[in-house]
Amino acid sequence: MATSVPLATTRAATGIPTARLAMWWVIASEIVIFGGLLATYVMLRLHHDHWAEEASHTSTLAGGFNTFVLLTSSLFAVLAHQAAERGRGVRAARFLWYTIGGGATFMLVKAFEYTNEISHGYTMFRDVFWSYYYTATGLHGLHVLAGMVCMAIVAAGARRGENLHRVELVGIYWHFVDMVWIFLFPLLYIAK
Amino acid sequence: MAQQTATAYTAPTTPATPARASERAHGHPSYVKIWGILLALLAASIAGPFFGIMWLTLVTAFGIAVVKAVMVAAYFMHLNIEKPLVRYMLLAIAALVLVLWAGIYPDVQKSEGQNWRQAERVVRPAGDAHAKPAGEAGRH
Structure with missing residues (x-):
């Protein structure tokens, strides 16, 4: 069955492949979302001295472990990109699944953290700090989940040797999600 | 008609399009080495507070x-070898966020003026999510 190639994949006015440029625009819009969120932290932290006390109830061990997991998953994502550039679809798909595994581990640890915090009374409506904590980590978690789904779709194509350029694109997204966590970690787990 | 037909789009490594042809050719740095540096930095950031x-x-x-x-951003997202246009785009967006933040920040920090009530801390006792705030002024 013949399928048509979108016009956008056959030209590039900027010299940047259109799909990759589109991904950078996605990242730009994400900067507005998470940039606003991080800026809000600064405002609220300077306005509420007690945040350090509230932050002392988060688990640095869990946060540190999750940072390790996301950094490692980013390594797998870039290794997948390297494999895709060399035309090795199966290898790229395998690294993408390792990355998905990293995302799943991250979400599992976060679920344990949430369970522990909520069971000790640190719910979203206890204090402004916890409202921020659940909003920021929840929004980030949703992005991790979305990245895992997209990566599974791209991995399925890569295994068949199709659309290997998408491996880089989904990787760019994943690295950005990793970067957001790099900033959330010191804000929520270190600054006590 | 600029559209092409094919059974599937399977040419990611070949310069099949003008964009691909002009795409930067780059070698890959040692990603494992970069990952090792990132982990060392993570260890330093966790150890920092222990010095008090x-x-x-x-x-x-x-x-x-x-x-x-x-x-x-530089090595995993390859911004170090991406076309400058992308860096300008991302920096412009970040600057926009800063401008918006700067517009709101003074209002939050200086809580004076008509119809403004200084927010007070609201802390519900642990395990009592339905407890009422200490006072009306405590609503934030």
Whole structure:
């Protein structure tokens, strides 16, 4: 069955492949979302001295472990990109699944953290700090989940040797999600 | 008609389009080495607060976070070899966020004026999510 190639994949006015440029625009819009969120932290932290006390109830061990997991998953994502550039679809798909595994581990640890915090009374409506904590980590978690789904779709194509350029694109997204966590970690787990 | 037909689009490594042809050819750095540096920085950011020195904690927490983010952006996202247009685009968006933030920040910090009520801290006892705030002024 013949399928048509979108016009956008056959030209590039900027010299940047259109799909990759589109991904950078996605990242730009994400900067507005998470940039606003991080800026809000600064405002609220300077306005509420007690945040350090509230932050002392988060688990640095869990946060540190999750940072390790996301950094490692980013390594797998870039290794997948390297494999895709060399035309090795199966290898790229395998690294993408390792990355998905990293995302799943991250979400599992976060679920344990949430369970522990909520069971000790640190719910979203206890204090402004916890409202921020659940909003920021929840929004980030949703992005991790979305990245895992997209990566599974791209991995399925890569295994068949199709659309290997998408491996880089989904990787760019994943690295950005990793970067957001790099900033959330010191804000929520270190600054006590 | 600029559309092409094919059974599937399977040419990611060949310069099949003008965009691909002009795409930067780049070698890959040692990603495992970069990952090792990132982990060392993570260890430093966790160890920082144990010294109990405020400025050191700030440097190890936030200074290192910036360094880690720059490394991920440069080497994993390949911004170091991406066309400058992308960097300008991302910096412009970040600047926009700062402008919006700067417009709101003074209002939040200086809580004076008509119809303004200074927010007070609201802390519900642990395990009592339905308890009422200490007072009306405590609503935030």
